[in-house]
Each structure stands twice: as structure tokens, then as C-alpha cells.
Amino acid sequence: MPYYVTTPIYYVNAQPHLGHAYTTIAADVLARHMRQRGEDVFFLTGTDEHGEPVALAAEAAGVTPRELADRNSARFEALMPQIESSNDYFIRTSDPRHVEAVQEIMQRVHDAGYIYKGSYEGLYCPSCADFKTGQEVGPGDTCPVHGIDLIHEKEENWFFKLSAFQEPLEKLFADNPDFVRPPERRNEALSFIRSGLRDISCSRAGLSWGVEVPWDPEQVFYVWFDALLNYVTALRFAREGEDLTDRYWPANVQLVGKDILKFHAVFWPAILMAAGLEVERSLVVHGYLLMDGEKMSKSLGNVLDPFEVIERFGADALRFYLLREVQFGADGSVGTAGFESRYNSELANDYGNLASRTIAMIGRWRDGTVAAVDHDPELVKDFEGIDVQVAELLDRVEPTQALEAIWVRVRRLNRFVEEQAPWQIAKEPERSAELDVVLASLAEGLRSVTVALHSFMPDSTTKVLAKLGTPDTDWQAAAYKPSGDGMQVTPIEPLFPKP
RNA sequence: GCCCCGGUAGCUCAGUGGUUAGAGCGACGGACUCAUAAUCCGGACUGCGCGGGUUCGAAUCCCGCCCGGGGCACCA
Numbered sequence: 001m002p003y004y005v006t007t008p009i010y011y012v013n014a015q016p017h018l019g020h021a022y023t024t025i026a027a028d029v030l031a032r033h034m035r036q037r038g039e040d041v042f043f044l045t046g047t048d049e050h051g052e053p054v055a056l057a058a059e060a061a062g063v064t065p066r067e068l069a070d071r072n073s074a075r076f077e078a079l080m081p082q083i084e085s086s087n088d089y090f091i092r093t094s095d096p097r098h099v100e101a102v103q104e105i106m107q108r109v110h111d112a113g114y115i116y117k118g119s120y121e122g123l124y125c126p127s128c129a130d131f132k133t134g135q136e137v138g139p140g141d142t143c144p145v146h147g148i149d150l151i152h153e154k155e156e157n158w159f160f161k162l163s164a165f166q167e168p169l170e171k172l173f174a175d176n177p178d179f180v181r182p183p184e185r186r187n188e189a190l191s192f193i194r195s196g197l198r199d200i201s202c203s204r205a206g207l208s209w210g211v212e213v214p215w216d217p218e219q220v221f222y223v224w225f226d227a228l229l230n231y232v233t234a235l236r237f238a239r240e241g242e243d244l245t246d247r248y249w250p251a252n253v254q255l256v257g258k259d260i261l262k263f264h265a266v267f268w269p270a271i272l273m274a275a276g277l278e279v280e281r282s283l284v285v286h287g288y289l290l291m292d293g294e295k296m297s298k299s300l301g302n303v304l305d306p307f308e309v310i311e312r313f314g315a316d317a318l319r320f321y322l323l324r325e326v327q328f329g330a331d332g333s334v335g336t337a338g339f340e341s342r343y344n345s346e347l348a349n350d351y352g353n354l355a356s357r358t359i360a361m362i363g364r365w366r367d368g369t370v371a372a373v374d375h376d377p378e379l380v381k382d383f384e385g386i387d388v389q390v391a392e393l394l395d396r397v398e399p400t401q402a403l404e405a406i407w408v409r410v411r412r413l414n415r416f417v418e419e420q421a422p423w424q425i426a427k428e429p430e431r432s433a434e435l436d437v438v439l440a441s442l443a444e445g446l447r448s449v450t451v452a453l454h455s456f457m458p459d460s461t462t463k464v465l466a467k468l469g470t471p472d473t474d475w476q477a478a479a480y481k482p483s484g485d486g487m488q489v490t491p492i493e494p495l496f497p498k499p
Numbered sequence: 500g501c502c503c504c505g506g507u508a509g510c511u512c513a514g515u516g517g518u519u520a521g522a523g524c525g526a527c528g529g530a531c532u533c534a535u536a537a538u539c540c541g542g543a544c545u546g547c548g549c550g551g552g553u554u555c556g557a558a559u560c561c562c563g564c565c566c567g568g569g570g571c572a573c574c575a
Contacts, residue, residue, distance in 0.1 A: 011575040048575055120573090162572095184504050188570050191502060200573050223575065262572070327512080330505095331568075338511090341524070349537055357534035364533070404513090407523090418539040423532065494535045 003039040004248035005030050006231050008256050008264075009048040009091060012072035013057055016079045018322075018334075019257065021306045022289055025319045026328065026399060027255045028085045032455035033394050035086075037475040042248045044234050045080065046091030047073040051223035055209040065209040069094050083306070084315045084458055089238035091230050093211075101233035102226050103214045105275050106202075109160070110215060114274040118159040120201045122152070158203040158213060160225070165270035166197045172269060178282055180265045181397065182329040185258065185285040189265035200267070228268045232277060250278040253397060258285050284397045287331035289322070304334050316457035317343055317496065323399045323456065344498060350410050351449075352495035355464050357417065358442050359489050365426050370443045371436035372486035376420075379441045382412050383448060383480035390452050391475065399456070406452045413445045440484045443468060447487070451478040460495050467492040 007027045010020050024045055031043035049069040058068040069092070077090050091098065109115055173179055173190050180186040203219040204210065210220030220226075231251060235244040256264045261283075269279040289304075309318045321339050324346070326332030362370055386409055393402035420438045425431045447468050454461040454473045465471050469488040 008575085013575075051575065053575075122573095182504095184569085187503050192571070195502090195571065198572070202573090222573075224573075227575065258569080260575075261570090263575085267573085325511090333511085344535095345524075348535060353535055353537045355534095357537080359534090361533045401513095404522090411523095414538055415540095417533075418531075421531075421533090426533085496535080498535065 001039050002042070002248050002252075003031075003034040004042045004044070004251040005034075005253045006043075006251055006255065007045040007087075008260060009046040009093065009227060009230050010076050011048045011051075011053075012069050012076070013053045016076050018289055018304055018306045020076070020079065021083050021318070022322050023255055023257060023286065024080070024085050024087075025083055025322060026286065026397075027253075028083070028087070029319070029323065029399055029455045030253060030255075030394060030397065031086055031088075032458060033391075033475075036451075036455060036473055036478075037391065040247070041088070042235075042238075042244065043085075043087045044089055044091060044231065044238070045085065045087045046089070046230060046234070047076050047093065048223070048227045048230070049073060049092060049094040050210040050220070050226050052204075052207055052209070055207065058209075066094060082310055082315060084319065086458075089234055091234040091238070093226055093230055095237075097237040098230060098233045099211050101236055102211045102221065102229050105229055105232070105277075106211075106221060106225065107214050108276065109271065109274045110158075112274060112276065114161045114164060115158050115202065116161065118157060118199070118201070120155045120157040155205055157201040157205065158216065158219065159199045160202040160271070160274070162197045162200050162267065162270055165273055166193065168273055169193050169197070169266065169269060172279060176282075180261075180283045180285065182285065185261055185265070185329075189261060192262060193266055197266070197270075224263055224267065225271065228263065228271060231280070232272075251280045252282065254280050254283050255397075256283060256285055258287055261285055284329075286329055287326070289326060290331055290333045304336060304339065309339065312499070313339075313343060313496070314459065316460045317347055320347060320403070320457055324403045326400070328398060328400045343496060346407070347496040348494070348498050350407070350414065351453075354410060354413055354417075355446060355450075355467075355492055355495055358413075358439075358446050359467055359492050361422055362439050362443060362489050363491055365422070365435060366439060368489050370440050370484060370487040370489065372484050373433075373436050373440050374483045375441040375444055375480075376416070376437055377482075379412070379416055379445060380480065380482040383409060383445060386448060386452060386480060387475060387478040390478065394455075403456065406449055409445065409449050409452075413442060413449070416442065416445070443487055443489065444480055444484055448478060448480040451475075463495065464492070 005027050007023045010016070027043060027045070031041050034041045047069075054068060055065050058065040061068060073092050073094075079085075080087055080090065093099075106115075170190075170193060173186065173193070180189050202222050202225050203213050203216070204222055205219050207220055210223060211226045213219040213221060231254065232245065232249055235248055238244060254264060264283050272279050306318055309321075321342055322334065324342060325334055325338055362368060386405070389405050390402045393399075393405060422435055422438045425435045425438065447465070447470050450461045450464045450468070451473055461473075462471075465473065467490050469490070470477070
């Protein structure tokens with residue numbers, strides 16, 4: 001089955017930070033997991049490059065918008081391998097192929113009668129050459145960029161008939177209870193729709209850094225229309241000479257942060273309907289990462305620096321930490337203290353040390369060979385359904401709960417070692433068969449949790465599986481097999497060394 | 500103002516009508532030695548924001564209130 005997962009495209013005016021890494025990592029876990037299950041996966045991320053802020057920043061830096069976009073987009077593209085993102089493509093909205101596709105699709109929306117000329121009225125900054133709204137308006141109706149007074153002005157714009165989609169959207173939400181998750185975000189979007197949809201302007205005059213409106217070269221599309229369409233345009237050109245649209249659209253899961261809920265839960269499906277395209281299957285909204293309960297901000301200097309964490313502890317540890325610490329969907333606190341605590345107690349002590357002790361015991365008493373025997377029935381029972389359970393949780397995009405389900409088994413394995421005390425059995429040669437069962441059960445349990453963890457920590461788990469002599473990461477391999485076919489293990493270095 | 504979500508052990512949270520309300524972390528005590536001084540066990544922390552109500556029975560349902568967070572349109 002095709003499985004298409006997307007992240008938002010990141011606005012090039014900002015530096016890559018933890019929030020970008022978080023969304024991308026979550027999407028990557030889903031993509032890798034679905035690949036383990038043999039699905040036909042396409043995972044998209046990229047950068048959003050048009051719009052006034054970029055044009056202004058470029059002007060301030062004395063470069064062209066394209067030069068600025070090239071430079072900053074490259075930073076995001078460089079982030080991907082650092083966080084072990086396995087995205088299949090990285091789209092840039094300044095790509096001429098994207099621009100062309102946006103024009104084609106919006107022309108269709110226009111021809112279908114969903115676009116009309118209207119006038120946009122609001123507070124205008126002559127220096128920015130753009131209208132200011134909401135938080136963009138400084139105290140006393142001034143421009144926060146230039147500090148000058150804004151003037152009330154009208155501009156001729158093209159408008160998108162969002163109001164025409166009031167009922168279709170309500171029906172979409174009614175027919176698909178899981179269209180937006182978690183439910184509180186669904187409520188939020190739905191109440192927005194029910195409060196009455198107004199038409200929105202979809203073009204801007206006097207700005208050149210954008211996608212030109214094909215029937216009116218004096219205007220460019222409002223950046224959201226250009227940006228949202230990336231999810232479908234990318235499929236047209238991501239693979240040379242092949243159009244992947246029919247294969248992957250509609251997307252199975254579109255991950256977004258809660259700040260852009262409205263655009264993805266309301267505007268986006270309306271645009272798709274207007275263009276005669278299918279609507280995305282589901283939108284999954286995550287929360288903010290907070291630092292000690294405060295919203296992250298550079299000025300507060302409380303940012304957990306993802307690059308520093310990766311440098312010192314590896315990308316696997318960052319991936320694990322972010323999805324483990326914060327209930328996916330809710331806001332949650334992250335910080336260096338919390339990171340170190342989980343790194344030490346869970347990655348190093350619980351899991352890393354489990355791998356060390358398991359492999360060491362098999363080496364010491366069995367010369368690295370795991371006997372092909374039936375496993376401990378109680379352990380077998382406790383591992384029953386681990387594969388099904390984790391797969392279901394990830395289907396529901398509950399990575400935090402999936403990790404918890406796996407961790408219950410990791411702890412179970414450490415308890416099993418203490419209960420069985422193999423070092424005692426090893427002292428009594430007549431209990432040799434017992435020792436075989438204990439070690440084989442343990443090795444199988446370690447192998448099972450490791451396969452289950454593979455999408456979260458691709459690097460570390462690959463190492464462990466290699467040392468166990470069982471490199472298979474297909475999802476069937478996540479199931480605990482109650483009778484072993486024997487493994488050959490080799491010594492392993494500490495997976496998550498303590499500083 | 501209207502709407503949504505939350506308020507459970509020192510901390511982070513699970514638990515949506517029914518045995519003595521749970522987990523992880525932290526702290527304390529103990530066991531063990533295969534392992535990255537790792538692991539395991541134990542009791543304790545006697546806690547469901549407040550006030551009513553429904554019920555044989557409520558953390559769990561209803562009403563009101565208090566506190567915290569979020570949303571209420573064109574900020575990418």
C-alpha cells in the first residue's frame with residue numbers, strides 16, 4: 001500500500017531549530033516504520049521560500065531573494081541527514097517546476113469559478129509595500145519593521161471563495177472523525193468552520209518574490225496558497241520523468257504544529273476541493289516543545305540545542321528523547337536535565353546495558369552461540385502482541401505510547417535476568433539446558449524490542465541487530481518468536497556511553 | 500465575552516462508573532554481580548482542584564465555581 005507522509009515546509013527566514021527537528025523526526029519515525037511493514041512509502045519535507053519576509057530580509061542583506069533562499073534552504077537540507085531523516089525528497093517552493101504546477105492548479109481553481117476580483121482593505125505600510133494584520137500591527141497602528149504610521153488603504157486582489165466550502169468542510173469533518181487529530185484540535189478547526197467562513201484574498205500586488213498569478217502578471221499568489229500546494233506539486237517532479245501524484249496522493253498523514261492548524265485543516269482542504277483534487281486523509285497536529293514550561297525563545301537562552309545534543313550523544317538519543325519525553329500532540333517541556341536523565345536511565349541503563357549484559361553472558365558461557373530451544377513461557381507471554389500493539393499505536397500516530405509499550409518489555413527483560421539469575425545457573429553444570437533457555441529467551445527479547453525500536457533509533461538498533469547476527473528489520477521480525485533458531489552473537493561496545 | 504483542553508503521589512503523567520487508584524523519575528532501605536557502579540526487590544510519599552447532584556457504587560456522569568493553557572481568519 002502507498003503511504004505518503006509530509007512535514008510542513010519550513011520557512012527559510014528562520015534558522016533550523018529544535019521545533020523543525022521535532023516535526024521531521026516524528027514524520028521520519030512513521031516513514032521508517034511503514035517501510036519496515038513493507039509499505040510503499042513517500043516522505044516529503046522541504047522549504048517554503050516566497051513571501052514578503054524573505055524579500056525584506058534579502059534586501060536588508062543586500063542579496064537577491066533567490067540568493068537568500070538558496071543559502072537558507074541549504075541549511076534546512078543539511079539538517080535532514082543530521083537528524084537521520086529519511087525523506088524521499090526535499091521540495092523547494094522556488095523550484096520552477098513547483099511554480100509552474102501552482103500556476104496550473106490555481107488556474108483550474110480560477111476556471112472552476114472559485115476566484116474573483118475584490119478589494120482588500122486594511123492597514124498598509126508603504127515601505128514594506130504590504131498590508132499588516134493582527135500581530136503585525138505595532139502600537140498605535142505603526143509598522144513594526146519600519147516604525148512608521150500605517151495607512152488605511154484598499155488594494156485590488158484576487159479572492160478565493162472559501163465561503164463556498166462551509167458545508168463541504170463540515171461534511172468532511174462529520175464523515176471523517178479522525179480527519180484532524182488529536183480531538184481538541186479537531187474541535188478547534190471545526191468551531192472555526194462553524195463560526196462562518198469568509199472569503200480570503202489569495203494574491204498580493206506589489207510583491208515580486210512569489211508565484212505570478214497566471215491571468216494577472218501584476219500579482220503573485222499569497223504565500224500560503226503557494227506553500228500548501230507543495231504537498232501535491234512535489235509528487236509531479238520528485239522522481240525524474242515520473243509523476244507520482246496518482247500513486248501517493250492523497251497523503252495518509254500530514255504532520256503539522258498547532259500554529260498552522262487552520263491553514264491545513266480548513267484552507268488546504270478547501271483549496272484541494274476547489275481544484276478538484278482529493279483531500280488529505282488525515283492531519284496530525286503536535287504541540288510545542290517548552291523549555292522548563294516556557295515557550296522556547298532565543299532571547300531567553302533556554303533552547304535545547306539539537307546540534308549540541310547530536311554532537312555529544314548522537315541523533316538516535318535526540319530522536320528517542322523528543323518522542324519519549326513529550327506526549328505527542330500535547331505541549332511538553334524539554335531540557336538538558338530531562339535529556340540527561342532519560343539518556344542515562346533509559347538509553348544507557350535500561351536498554352544499552354541490557355544489550356551489553358545479554359551479549360556478554362552469551363559470550364561468556366556459550367561462546368557467543370544461542371541455542372535453538374523453546375523459550376521461557378512467561379517471557380513469551382509478556383511479549384505477546386508487541387508487534388501488533390506498536391504497529392497500531394503508530395497507525396494512530398501515537399509515538400510516545402508506542403515507545404512506552406516497547407519500554408515495558410525492555411524493563412521486563414532486565415527483570416527476567418534478575419529472576420533467572422543466569423550467573424547462578426552457570427555455576428551448576430547439570431542445569432545447562434536451563435541456562436540455554438534463559439539466554440535464548442533473553443536474546444530473542446532483545447532482538448524483538450530492537451526491531452520495534454528501529455524506526456526511532458535507526459543507527460543504534462542496526463548495530464545491536466548486527467551484533468546479534470540478525471539484521472532483519474522487517475516488521476514481522478518485531479514479533480517475539482517463542483522458539484529460537486539459534487543466533488551467533490559478537491561482543492558489543494556500550495551503545496550509549498555515559499559522559 | 501464565547502468556545503475547547505487540562506487540574507490524580509515531591510516531579511512527569513496513565514487511568515472515563517465497580518475489587519485495597521497505577522507507572523516512570525526522585526528519595527529511603529535491601530538484594531545481587533552477567534552488565535555501561537549497571538540491574539532487581541520493598542514499603543513510603545496515604546493523592547483524584549472546590550462545592551453540589553445522579554447512582555447500590557464516581558477520579559470516571561451532570562450542574563456551578565476556582566486555577567492553568569489554547570482558539571475566536573488572511574503572522575510562513
